[in-house]
Amino acid sequence: MAQASNSSSTSPNFERIPDEEDAWRNEIAALTVKLQEKRKSLQNGEVLRGVHPKSHGCLDAEFVVNSDVPENLQVGLFAHPGRRYSAKIRYSNADVLKRADIEKKKSNGTKVMNHGSRGMAIKVLHVDEDTLLADGEMQNQDFLMVNTPEFAFRNVRDYRRLTAALVASEDGATPxxxxLPGVMLKMGMMDMSGNLVPASASDTEQMIGLRTTFTQLHEVFADYSAADLQGVITASKVVEKIRKTATRSPHEATYFSAAPFQFGAGRVMRYSVAPMDSGLSDAEFTQDQMADLHEDYLAQALEVTLCSKTQIKLIFRVQVATADDIAGNEQEMIENAALPWDETKFPFVEVAQLVIQRQMERNMVDACKPLLFTPWHSLADHKPLGGINRLRKPVYSASADFRRSSGQSTL
Incomplete structure (x- = not known):
């Protein structure tokens, strides 16, 4: 059973919160700190962000609201056409460890590569209005994105299973x-209800081992259900898409919020940042290019661009849905972060630009290290919605507090 969330009298209640979710969020926050401690030895004794620990660059930018924002989109940060804000941009890998930007493998004698999920975080400074969560002593608006229009994990239930799996792994970083249940499904060892198929005399040693793991690892697989298996199937499809999504330079990728946000009273948005130059390549690397890629190639590519170009411009755009669009579709449009909105029904509309001037500093990678990015640094008009955003509030806070208590300064 799901409980209704609190909402103002001027805005419909878009969220559908499972009764168990509050306990799940607290559990995940505590386990996130446990994972940060566990990974410390793998990161030169340093406590880093629970996710996105590897930065490709921290850039000074200007967030410029378009002068021709349609009147019906003049909401929140976009209510003042032509206004210019100072901003920070952090590019990162959406991983849990500092690892090589790309995984190179060999298959049938040919080199192949698995790409990782990429992140972009924007901090719009001094918005001059109260925010839901203060950013130190400042009122800033944060926008957090990944380079696919969907998250790999739909909701808090799925993320709880993922976190338990990470804790149970030897390094705290292997999901x-x-x-595993998806592997067992493909092998005919599990049905679509999440139940094990009875063992047979023809089971291989590998199958016996997988069955033992599933039945004995209660902290990960207790009370497994069809809903949990569907979460694995969904996540597997998104991960496969991520692995095939090439990124040649951080600023050349398109990024998406995936999760939804309030857009004033009675409307909801998802947002995205795209290169202004639509001719930038996202094609796969050739075999020769692949051989030359450094493990930090994304930081290198960004530095080359920033030192050679006078200016980079990016487009900030929004998809907007009304209460009528969402009514009856809350589970799909609000609570499922792994399901993109149909762009033919909810087209992206440009509302602002990001302008990045030439930057020659050599500390671009670490300059954002002290900063805390969270979608809850937000104007009320852009309140985070949905389970993944509700989860971020306690998890990001617990992660930042632990970094701070470990001597890693955060603002």
């Missing part, structure tokens, strides 16, 4: 246990 294989989360995906």
């Amino acid at each position: 294989d246990l989360f995906f």
Whole structure:
């Protein structure tokens, strides 16, 4: 059963919160800190962000609201056409460890590569209005994105299983246990209800081992259900898409909020940042290019661009849905972060630009290290919605507090 969330009298209640979710969020926040401690030895004794620990660059930018924003989109940060704000941009890998930007493998004698999820965080400074969560002593608006229009994990229930799987892994950074039921499904060992198929005399040693893991690892697989298996199937499809999504330079990718946000009273948005130059290449690397890629190639590519170009411009755009669009579709449009909105029904509309001037500093990678990015640094008009955003509030806070208590300064 799901409980209704609190909402103002001027805005419909878009969220559908499971009764168990509050306990799940607290559990995940505590386990996130446990994982940060566990990964410390793998990161030169340093406590880093629970997710997105590897930065490709921290850039000074200007967030410029378009002068021709349609009147019906003049909401919140976009209510003042032509206004210019100072901003910070952080590009990162959406991973849990500092690892090589790309995984190179060999298959049938040919080199192949698995790409990772990429992140972009924008901090719009001094918005001059109260925010839902203060950013130190400042009122800033944060926008957090990844380079696919969907998250790999739909909701808090799925993320709880993932977190338990990470805790159970030897290094605290390997999610294989989360995906184990999907492997068993393909092998005919599990049905679509999430139940094990009875063992047979023809089971291989590998199958016996997988069955033992599933039945004995209660902290990960207790009370497994069809809903949990569907989460694995969904996540597997998104991960496969991520692995095939090439990124040649951080600023050349298109990024998406995936999760939804309030857009004033009675409307909801998802947002995105795209290159202004639509001719930039997202094609796969050739075999020769692949051989030359450094493990930090994204930071290198960004530095080359910023030192050579006078200016980079990016487009900030929004998809907007009304209460009528969402009515009856709350589970799909609000609570499922792994399901993109149909762009033919909800087209992206440009409302602002990001302008990045030439930057020659050599500390671009670490300059954002002290900053805390969270979607809850937000104007009320852009309140975060949905389970993944509700989860971010306690998890990001617990992660930042632990970094701070470990001597890693955060603002």
